Amino acid sequence: MFHFKLCERLYSKLAVILKKSIKKIAISYDKRAYQFKKGGTAIQIHVVRAGDSLWGIAQAYGTTVQSIVDANQIPDPNQLVVGQALVIPIVGSFYYVQPGDSLWSIGQRFGINYMTLAQINGINPNQMLVVGMRLYIPPLPKTPAQTLAYLEPRGERVSEALLNQTREAAPYLTYLALFSYEAKRDGTLKVPPSQGVAKIMSDTGAVIAMVVSNLENFSFSGELARDIFQSRAVQDILFDNIVEEAKRLGHVRDIHFDFESLPPDQRQAYNRFLKRAVERFHPEGFTVSTALAPKTKDDTTGQWTGAHDYKAHGEIVDFVLLMTYEWGYSAGPPMAVSPLPEVEAVVKYAVSEIPPHKILLGQNLYGYDWTLPFVQGGPIAEAVSPQRAIEIAKKYHAAIQYDERAQAPFFEYYDEQGRAHIVWFEDARSIQAKFNLIKRYQLRGIGYWKLGLPFPQNWLLLGANFDIAKK
Secondary structure, eight states, X not given: OOOHHHXXXXXXXXXXXXXXXXXXXXXXXXXXXXXXXXXXXXXXXXXXXXXXXXXXXXXXXXXXXXXXXXXXXXXXXXXXXXXXXXXXXXXXXXXXXXXXXXXXXXXXXXTOOHHHHHHHHTOOTTSOOOTTOEEEEOOOOOEEEEEEEEEOOOSSSOOHHHHHHHHHHGGGOSEEEEEEEEEOTTXXXXXXXXXXXXXXXXXXXXXXXXXXXXXXTTEEOHHHHHHHHTOHHHHHHHHHHHHHHHHHHOSEEEEEEEOOSOOGGGHXXXXXXXXXXXXXXXXXXXXXXXXXOOOSSXXXXXXXXTXXXXXXXXXXXXXXXXXXXXXXXXXXOSOOSSOHHHHHHHHHHHHHHSOGGGEEEEEESOXXXXXESOOTTXXXXXXXXXXXXXXXXXXXXXXXXXXXXXXXXXXXXXXXXXXXXXXXXXXXXXXHHHHHHHHHTTOSEXXXXXXXXXXXXXXXXXXXXXXXXXX
């Protein structure tokens, strides 16, 4: 329980420390900081403008250049990109007074008593606020959440680079979803490499979700799934092999089915399969979860969505992950990978069929670089990490823009051959918008596809917004 009396005493002590530093804040930064106030926890994000320097930003927020460099993993502190979103590592955040604001309305917005807010900022609670005035907002209680991130090792061993990414993410994870254990038609499993993964889970308190898929020859096979669904004997063999592998691997707590591109006529067969899986795995101490293709109605005929019965999955399994990404995809026309309005439309439908506490919102950890003009069937876009996107913008002196509708950053540039490009990716602003969505709909948490593409701001914001459950 959040103890306001105790907090007020703590805030009084904070006020003494903060009063002097707040007065030193440079007002020139007041239009560049994004305060995400609807999600609960106060988060400070600064968007770089022409003329900004890390020294000036650090001075404005009362932190150090090195802290900002470390938080955002900035390779060249002397070269920022216009439009780049930086997470500022400070305790709490600052809010800029807008027309019509009062201490009472600001306090209501952030869940803070207006008298406490006045005391923290060393102002008279009855005075009129000046538009543009900067107020300090203390950190607020975090929202409980569960998190999951897919890990897809390639080759015979897990690369050291991928293990390092796993080490960075694991403290923020409930589940590491090892992708994937490919189910075969005879009930056996093709096992992915996992060397070093269990040790990281043990060190960080995260657990493993075994991802069982219907991948065959690098593609999802509806016919393979049909063969498994039609044979209880094959299912029994498959379930036994899953249990055996889970016990061998260790730290496994969830069996996660990612069966995609299923024939729509296999909808009920998949539901029956999942019921049998739950009956088999629950007594062994494992939960069962599924990945669901995004849709906004009970579509029963689509290639990717028809066999995914939201209502049934919500009743049968312990939780689901909505694959709310890939609107912008490598072979399609340029657009945001997970535009907020499209994502929210899926969430609205999902919560009408599935209890919100069973839903993980799917989120991409990557973007795409398209060569223009886009030609259907032509060269596919290159996947890029958020960090790589910023480096590309820096190299080609491109200013990063932000699409307010999609809630996603993008930029355009010309390469050495004179070819035009557009890059859509994720940044601190876009990921915070998704966190706010999770809070607004009271979802279980978030699941990421996939580790291996650096996005340091995501993990900092994730930890600042949520009290992450460990199993």
